[in-house]
Amino acid sequence: MKIAVLKEQAAGEARVxxxxxxxxxxxxxxxxxxxxxxxxxxxxxxxxDYAAAGASVADRAATxxxxxxxxxVQGPDVASIAGANPGAWIVAGLNPFGERARVDxxxxxxxxxxxxxxxxxxxxxxxxxxxxxQSNLSGYKAVLDAASEYGKAFPMMMTAAGxxxxxxxxxxxxxxxxxxxxxxxxxxxxxxxxxxxxAATKEQIESLGAKAIFVEKVAGIEGEGSGGYATEMSDxxxxxxxxxxxxxxxxxxxxxxxxxxxxRPAPRLITDAQIASMKPGSxxxxxxxxxxxxxxxxxxxxxxxxxxxxxxxHRNVPSRLATDTSALFSRNLFNFLSAFWDKEKGAPxxxxxxxxxxxxxxxxxxxxxxxxx
Numbered sequence: 116m117k118i119a120v121l122k123e124q125a126a127g128e129a130r131v132x133x134x135x136x137x138x139x140x141x142x143x144x145x146x147x148x149x150x151x152x153x154x155x156x157x158x159x160x161x162x163x164d165y166a167a168a169g170a171s172v173a174d175r176a177a178t179x180x181x182x183x184x185x186x187x188v189q190g191p192d193v194a195s196i197a198g199a200n201p202g203a204w205i206v207a208g209l210n211p212f213g214e215r216a217r218v219d220x221x222x223x224x225x226x227x228x229x230x231x232x233x234x235x236x237x238x239x240x241x242x243x244x245x246x247x248x249q250s251n252l253s254g255y256k257a258v259l260d261a262a263s264e265y266g267k268a269f270p271m272m273m274t275a276a277g278x279x280x281x282x283x284x285x286x287x288x289x290x291x292x293x294x295x296x297x298x299x300x301x302x303x304x305x306x307x308x309x310x311x312x313x314a315a316t317k318e319q320i321e322s323l324g325a326k327a328i329f330v331e332k333v334a335g336i337e338g339e340g341s342g343g344y345a346t347e348m349s350d351x352x353x354x355x356x357x358x359x360x361x362x363x364x365x366x367x368x369x370x371x372x373x374x375x376x377x378x379r380p381a382p383r384l385i386t387d388a389q390i391a392s393m394k395p396g397s398x399x400x401x402x403x404x405x406x407x408x409x410x411x412x413x414x415x416x417x418x419x420x421x422x423x424x425x426x427x428x429h430r431n432v433p434s435r436l437a438t439d440t441s442a443l444f445s446r447n448l449f450n451f452l453s454a455f456w457d458k459e460k461g462a463p464x465x466x467x468x469x470x471x472x473x474x475x476x477x478x479x480x481x482x483x484x485x486x487x488x
Contacts, residue, residue: 116146116462119182119199121175122154125189127430129157129437130444132186132207135168137449142169144453145461151178158441183462186448188441190228193220201225206448208232208245211475211486212378218486222476231447233473233485240469243451247291248443249433254295254373256432257400258284261369262303264398264418264425270304281306283366286325287384287409288373289316292402296371297323305369310360312352312374328363330355360384365392370399372409378485380407387411387421395423404428 118141120133131154133141138148148170152162162172171178180198185191187207196205202225209230211218221228231245241247261284262269271281284300286293286309293309297320300307307325311317320327330352364370364385370393372384381403390399390412401413412421413428420426433440455463465474475483 116184117182117200118146118148118184118186119178119196120148120150120154120170120186121178121191121195122151123157123188124191124195127434128189129434130188130441131155131158131160131437132188132441132445132448134158134160134442134445135164135170136442137445138165138168138170140449140453144456145458147171149173149178149182151175155441158437160438160441184452188444190214190217190221192217193224193226196226197224199226202227204229206231206452209475211483215486218475218481222479222481225479227477228475229473230475230483231451231473233475233483234451235469235472237468239454243447243454243469245444245447248447249440250290250292250373251295252436252440252443253402253432254292254371255299256435257292257371257373257402258296258299258303258369260427260429260432261371261398261400264427265369266396267368268304269300282368283308284369284371285309285328285364285367286371286373287311287360288375289313289320290373290375292373293371294319294323296373297325300369300371301325308363308367310356312356328359330359357386361389361392364389367393368397370397371402372399373402374409375403375406381409383411384409385411390424390426391422393422393424396425397423398425398427400427400429402432405430 141148150165150170150172152172166172179196182199184204185196185199190207190209205226205228211230234240234244268279269282272279282305284305284307286296289309289311297307297309301324308328309320309325310328317327374382399410401408401410403409404413404415413426415428416430418427452463455465457464
C-alpha cells in the first residue's frame with residue numbers, strides 16, 4: 116500500500132496533506148509513504164523532516180508512480196497523477212460542486228475520489244471532519260485580520276490620558292468558525308454579540324460570554340438542517356431578521372460573517388445600506404467570500420472600502436495559518452484512513468455509512484447522490 120502526498124498546485128495554497136507526525140503513523144500501519152519534494156515548505160515542514168519520519172522524498176512523477184492512495188488538501192488535476200494505480204483513491208477536499216469537471220475526469224480515469232468535506236457530521240466521524248478543523252482556525256484568524264485592519268484597540272483601556280472604549284464585535288453565523296471568533300474577540304477584550312438562524316446556538320453564544328441577538332416569535336423558521344448545517348429561512352423570518360440586524364449592525368465596530376449552506380451560494384447577510392449605516396473605520400470580515408459572500412460588495416482576495424467601512428475578503432483563510440491547519444488537516448486524513456484500516460488486507464476498507472457519503476466516483480462513474488440529483 117503506497118500513499119502519495121503531493122505538493123499543492125492551487126494558487127495561494129500553503130497547506131500540506133501530511134506531516135512527519137502522520138507519516139510515521141501511516142508507516143506504523145504498514146504503508147509506504149512518498150512525499151513530493153517541497154510539499155511541506157510553505158507549511159514550515161522541510162523535506163528532511165519527512166525523510167526522518169520514514170518517507171521517501173522525490174519529484175511528483177516518482178511520488179505518484181504506483182500510488183494506491185493520493186492525499187491532497189485540494190484535489191489534484193488528473194494529468195498530474197497519471198502514474199497512480201488503477202482504482203487509486205484520491206483523498207482530499209475536492210470541492211465537488213465547484214469543480215464538477217474535475218470530478219468527472221476522476222471518474223473517466225478510473226480513480227475513486229473521496230471528498231473529505233462530505234464527511235457526515237456524526238459522532239464517530241468528528242475527528243475526520245476537515246470542515247470543522249479548518250473552520251476553527253479560520254474563525255480565529257478572522258478576528259486577527261479584523262484587529263489588524265481596525266484603527267483602534269479592542270479592549271477597554273484606562274489610561275492617565277483618558278479611557279479607550281472597548282470595540283463592539285458582532286459575529287454572524289455561529290458554527291465552528293463563529294464560535295471560535297466569539298471566543299477570540301472576547302479574549303482580545305471586545306464587547307461581543309452574535310446571531311444565527313439556528314435557535315439551538317443561543318445557549319452556545321451565551322456560554323462564551325457574548326450577547327445573543329435573535330429574532331423572537333416569528334413563524335416559519337427552518338434554520339436547523341440535516342447534519343447540524345443551516346438551511347434556508349422563511350420569508351417572514353428573513354424580513355424580521357433584516358430589521359433586527361440593521362438596527363444592531365449600525366452600532367458595531369467589527370462584524371464577522373461566517374454563514375455557508377453546503378452546495379449553495381452563501382446567503383446575503385449584509386446589504387450596502389447596512390454597510391452605509393456603520394461608523395467610518397469599522398471593519399467587516401467575510402469568511403464566505405469565495406462562495407459568493409455574505410456581504411454586498413465584498414471582493415474575493417481583496418480588502419475594499421465602502422462608505423468608509425473596510426470589507427476584508429481574504430481567500431483560503433485556513434492557508435493563512437498553514438502550519439497549524441496542515442497539522443489538523445493531516446490528522447483528519449489519518450484518523451479517517453486508520454479507522455477503516457484492515458490489517459489483513461493492509462489497506463482501508465470503507466463501510467457504507469461513511470463510504471457512501473464521501474465517495475464521488477467509482478468504477479468509472481460518478482456515484483454520489485448529491486451530484487446525481
